Amino acid sequence: MSSGEVASLVGKYQEWLRPRGGGITVSGGEPLVQANFVRDVFKRVRSLGLTTCLDTACHGDKMIWNEVLPHTDNILLCLKGMDNKVASGIARAPVSEMAKSKEFALFVRDNYPNIRLTLRWVLMKDLTDTDSELEALISFALELDPVLHCVELIPYHELGKDKYGLLNEPYPLEGMPPYRLEDAVRVKERLKDSGLFTVLSNV
DSSP states (O other), rough: OOHHHHHHOOOOOOHHHHHGEEEEEEEEOOGGHHHHHHHHHHHHHHTOOOOOEEEOOSSSSSHHHHHHGGGGEEEEEOOOOOOHHHHHHTTTTTTTTTTTTHHHHHHHHHTTTSSSSEEEEEEEEETTTHHHHHHHHHHHHHTTTTEEEEEEEOOOOOTTTHHHHTTTOOOOTTTTTOOOOOHHHHHHHHHTTTTOEEEEEEO
């Protein structure tokens, strides 16, 4: 599907979406791998008076980011972890790549102050809910004014596990228990007490 076809499809709903501040979210995979396509979709969608949202864990560099960000209203940024080694273990990606998402958030803050940024944080027992990880998250999030909208906490679940079985692939997080709601609520209160607008995802 071309960028024009995507925009045309979205355009069919513009009379309903526009009064509600609605628009389109592009996710993945990783949408910044196809930055030119996302740029073209966003430009066309914005020309209809609709909003754009980028759901990303971050890819590329400033040249790639600058293709998409001028046409972006909202960002959902998934941070795998504050410590790059922790993030690497979760994402199964090189440690050298794990700082990029934090660099991206700071780049947005410094260059695109009108974008609304949501940090997404998956809660995983003894990985991303440790004191060191949460304190680092709080400190980093507080640095992101004025672009930070909120921190979205997402309790870890196993909804994607069956897909690995169908592909005959080992599940990389085997043994990781689903995150308990009562523990997630405590983390939410901790972040709120630190001055962060925090929401708890139902998924």
